[in-house]
Amino acid sequence: MIRTTAARIASLLIAVPVLGAAADSPPITLELADYMTMPITGLLDGKGQTDGMLARVNSLREEPGGATRFFVNDLNGPLYILDKATKKLTTYLDFNGREKHDGIFHKFTYEVGYANGLVSVQFDPDYRRNGRFYTVHIEEPALAGSAIPDATHLPGLNVRGYQTTTAIATPGEIQRDGVLIEWTDTNIANATFEGSARELLRIQLNTRIHPLADLSFNPAARMGTDEWRVLYIGCGDGGSGESRLAMRMNPQRLDTAVGKILRIIPDLAEHTATSRVSDNGRYRIPNDNPFVSMPGARQEIWALGLRNPHRLTWADGQLIANSIGLRTWETANIIHKGANYGYSLREGNELLQPDNKTTKLPDVDKIPVMVSDTESRGEIVPTYPVIQYGHVPGGGDAIGSGFLYQGKLIPALRGKYIFTDISTGRIWYADYKEMLAADDKDPKTLARMHEVKISFGGKVYETMYPVAEQAYHARGGKDPDLPGRAFISGDGRADAHVAVDGAGELYIFSKTDGMIRQVVGARVQ
Ligand SMILES: [Ca+2]
Numbered sequence: 001m002i003r004t005t006a007a008r009i010a011s012l013l014i015a016v017p018v019l020g021a022a023a024d025s026p027p028i029t030l031e032l033a034d035y036m037t038m039p040i041t042g043l044l045d046g047k048g049q050t051d052g053m054l055a056r057v058n059s060l061r062e063e064p065g066g067a068t069r070f071f072v073n074d075l076n077g078p079l080y081i082l083d084k085a086t087k088k089l090t091t092y093l094d095f096n097g098r099e100k101h102d103g104i105f106h107k108f109t110y111e112v113g114y115a116n117g118l119v120s121v122q123f124d125p126d127y128r129r130n131g132r133f134y135t136v137h138i139e140e141p142a143l144a145g146s147a148i149p150d151a152t153h154l155p156g157l158n159v160r161g162y163q164t165t166t167a168i169a170t171p172g173e174i175q176r177d178g179v180l181i182e183w184t185d186t187n188i189a190n191a192t193f194e195g196s197a198r199e200l201l202r203i204q205l206n207t208r209i210h211p212l213a214d215l216s217f218n219p220a221a222r223m224g225t226d227e228w229r230v231l232y233i234g235c236g237d238g239g240s241g242e243s244r245l246a247m248r249m250n251p252q253r254l255d256t257a258v259g260k261i262l263r264i265i266p267d268l269a270e271h272t273a274t275s276r277v278s279d280n281g282r283y284r285i286p287n288d289n290p291f292v293s294m295p296g297a298r299q300e301i302w303a304l305g306l307r308n309p310h311r312l313t314w315a316d317g318q319l320i321a322n323s324i325g326l327r328t329w330e331t332a333n334i335i336h337k338g339a340n341y342g343y344s345l346r347e348g349n350e351l352l353q354p355d356n357k358t359t360k361l362p363d364v365d366k367i368p369v370m371v372s373d374t375e376s377r378g379e380i381v382p383t384y385p386v387i388q389y390g391h392v393p394g395g396g397d398a399i400g401s402g403f404l405y406q407g408k409l410i411p412a413l414r415g416k417y418i419f420t421d422i423s424t425g426r427i428w429y430a431d432y433k434e435m436l437a438a439d440d441k442d443p444k445t446l447a448r449m450h451e452v453k454i455s456f457g458g459k460v461y462e463t464m465y466p467v468a469e470q471a472y473h474a475r476g477g478k479d480p481d482l483p484g485r486a487f488i489s490g491d492g493r494a495d496a497h498v499a500v501d502g503a504g505e506l507y508i509f510s511k512t513d514g515m516i517r518q519v520v521g522a523r524v525q
């Protein structure tokens, strides 16, 4: 059936049954103020996709335990400490040890691929006592140099005894490794690093997109409970799932770690009675992970079939993964133990065909449980997203981060899940109760999205794009609009994400202009 573009757009945006009443979803305009101008680590010439972004901030995390500092990671290499009280920004670690750079890792790779470099940082829940935190960065094994950290310019880092791990194998050609490291700072009262590092794991990645990504601990877990210090890891599919080669099935295969949510215990001394030591001897695997007893399956897997679950967050004890789609659907997914989200056999609530186009689901909606390329064990029904939007005008290109708002500043956002589209810089919220209701095994039911406007510098904007564009040019950026491009955003990308501080209040950061802005209030009509 041939449909007009307008009809297709309409169907992509509103063809889903909506849940709940229309009340309690007021139009909201967020009031933004500049918070931090990040040091320029990119190029001003505007050329290229990622190197023309002024500062590729990928997350900000507040130190646990009532401290007043953020850790801020820039994909280009620096991990900063940002003091909230003084606004002092200190380079704490620099991961970029490539030729002519003074940082730690000689094989560090950050150019090409939107999320490559120093991808993520997360605090151990017991950080106040043990000084531990975790990072993910990307390496290119073929690059010259040692994979052992270089402490030449970081005298506080003790690398004696540091050993790399054997990468978890991924079928297909390999371009990069995602590396997870545990850091222990013996004095967290200062802004310098003194202590040691331990490589926990590395995972082979087929291409330069969708790497090992977000790290998250359940914030509701308390000491003495099974979930305490259990780490959830979002691992992208490394670009495998859109390939026409055999690696297309990697996100579905239980013998691979890519296209998965992984769950491990970083500390070998934690939960020793209810877990087992990993193959590489560096971390533990909880006995209640869903595939520990399936021969051939990777025991680290918690959930599977996700293309690029690059952002993890918790809402009332539920893990949520925002996953970037291929050609059609951007999704937020409530993550259940052992669930299969269908990729690369499904995208959003549709079937994904081998030609990478989507079509309606089959009458009998089942997919094989694939242990490897040759072995499967029965069939299962896929699990479907609770939020999705299309690659259409008014939609976007790539879902960014999201959070259940738990702050005090904007009462109208309480109970709402707020999230961005990366390239267009649109911001929406969905009612969290509707998301829970949409988690009903019915692919057609989805939570409604409500677009948020932005007030900045006395003007109101529909998206973050013009906000970032002004700052980009004011900071000397030479691209006529913004660097990069995408299907819906066109020339230029806002590259915007939302973040929260320890009190649950909102920040919005954008890579192309290298700015962090604070949500200082909101107008509700
Ligand atoms: Ca220190």
Ligand SMILES: [Ca+2]
Pocket (backbone or CB within 6 Å): 384, 385, 386, 437, 438, 439, 440, 441, 442, 443, 444, 445, 446
């Ligand atoms: Ca549903």
